[in-house]
Amino acid sequence: MTSPAYREYDHIVIGGGAFGSAACYWLSARPGSRVLGLEQYELGHRRGSSGDSSRYIRPYHRDRRYSQLLPAAYDAWRSVQSTWQTAPILFTIGGLEIGDGSAAGQQMITDLAAALERDSIPFESPSPAQVHARWPQFRMYGDEQCIYQGDAGFVDPRHAIRAHAEIARDRGATILAETPVTKIEHDSGRWVITTPAGEFRSPRIILTAGAWTQRLLDQLGYPLAITVTEEQVTYFGARTLSDFALDRMPTFTFRSDEPMLYGGPDYAGFGVKITQEIMKHTVAPETRSHQLDLGVVQTCKAFLSQRLPGVDGPMISGRTCLYAGPVDRDLIIDHVPGAPGALMAIGGGVGFKYSSLVGRLLTNLAHDETPQVDISGFGLARESLRTPGHGFGSICVWLSSAAF
Template identity: 35%
Template sequence: MQVDYVVAGLGALGSAAAYELAGRGFSVVGLERFELGHTNGASHDTSRILRHSYHTPAYVRLTQDAYADWARLERASGRRLVTKVGGLDLFPSQAAIPPSDYLRSLTEVGIDHDVLDPGEVAVRWPQFRLADDVMALHQRDAAIVPAGLGTRTMQEQATKLGADLRPHSPVTGVDDLGEGGIAVATGVGTIRCRGLVVCADAWVNDVVGHLGVRVPVEVTLEQVTYFRPAKPARFAPERMPLWIWMDDPSYYGFPSYGEATIKAAQDCGGPVVDPDGRTSERDPAMEQRLAAFVGDLLPGSGPPVRSSRCQYTLTPDRDFVIAPVPGHETVVVGLGAAHGFKFAPTFGRLLSDLVVDGGTATDLTDFRLDRPALTDPAYAAHWLV
């Protein structure tokens, strides 16, 4: 079989790439090792954070693209996907994540933001109980985007545009044929293509490994928990912002979204796992630790009613990969490093630029595959952002 492009992995990033490539008029086959919409990775469940506040100007600029690309997807699908609720980054005294990086980056890019003390937060959002030493960074455009629905929307749009999305189709081989393109082997035959986009997340090395390449990633098993407040109206999206606790451990949470619960989780709080052998059972200790924190931060948030698991696929520096494979430039890799969902439509556009044109107008230097964090065995991993 001959097509223009193959996409390996149809979570959010791969679905975005399939959608973008099909929208440019190319023939596309998308390969997913599980069923579409599966819960084995990190593109399922309800909500994800979309925000401008980030630790470098490059990331802040990329968030501007993300808002524009989500809006473009909304127009194409006729579906509302972005719910603006505002966001609070909460920095206690001596926070492990420096607030100065965020303030400087937002200021340099020209994003409006406010710095609030606990008293000001209490007046505007009495749901929160903050200690006197906490600084709050408020960004009014922070929003919620739907995980499962957003991924499904991109898959639906890709299919409408002619993409052939195939569940239960793992990649079993990849050969770089030079001027002859790329040969992608599957269980039912080989597909020849001009280029391959790899968005296989925790299984990235199962694909690029066929080219003698290994990306140093670590997979952790995380857990999100839903709490049921006695007065859910107090936590409604129009009355309460999303929030991130910018310390170690780091936590984050949402107002009520789609149901009368609020969702929260610890960032990078779970154990390292084998993605093919991990459990889906809830961890009571993780749930209790989170419940204690949320109960103190948000009095009245209520008891936990359910927890679910997801995976983080982490690069050592927590930065993305949006890059061609060195020596095999018609194979490009996208990795979100467990904070990429907010950028999913942008990933699709940038990866398409790389595989079709060999480059893009956006500076992706920080996200290359040959950067020190991915090539130096002595690089010390750090995941707080």
């Protein structure tokens, strides 16, 4: 545990994952800001939501609240990448959406096309035959509707979190790993944060602790229920893995009347990625099993056999991660009511693609500035957080936004 240089800070960020590291990055860009980041585990750990090699991003969303964030999200990633040359962060390799012949699959593609047209985003609508001709890895049956968008791709979360943290430290921020917060109190206009490394004080705190957010909010006296589910991702091999390289195929999403499947090409030797978002295994972060749902693994294998038959090797690896968010499973970026100087952000399973931007928006709020994009739809006062029975199970398939 590093010995901190100060005990008084302008901003203390609690949680050093996607949102927290981004907040440290953007806060530290302000001249003279004294920033402290606290992470209970090692930086880049795999116990939360960010422990993987890729998280998908695309420049469109059917919900206008999200689509208007995306240009700024891409800009934020490009800004970080221009500052950090150690390794690539953003990969724009294109994204293919496939709706099967079911009414649900067709409707989802129709809705996506309408969203792209609404936001004047260029896209292609290739026929099944054109998809197979361009990417022969995909087996098509002739009744699909498809969309291809060239700016879609993925962000490497390992590189993203490392870049945010390293640059923040270079600017003078203090980021302490393996430093859990044991108590939060408010005293004489300052937040007093107790950790094994001692007490720290600041007029402003930012809660970005993901699955561990609720215990922090409880200490602030704000009763927001956070639901945590355990999701998973799997990687498969192929006899000719080079056919599934980054320059040979796009990311893909398959939409039908079943829960969405999505994946992407081999990256850094991990294998072809495939997963199905299910959001049904509610867990506590400390007692989760870390065990794969074998039924989902079998569903992924069946999909590969039917749609990507060249991915004919064994499962190389699989891992679980956590989705954490409020009952409506939407982003929150807001001040914490009744807690002066306290801000929070949580992603609800859709957040990684926006994470650098979220850090920038939290910085705007921390400095009492108008955010660069409209975040009024992501506040704590929204109706969906006050509606009884509005939970994960009631979210339509559309909101499954490929967080992996």
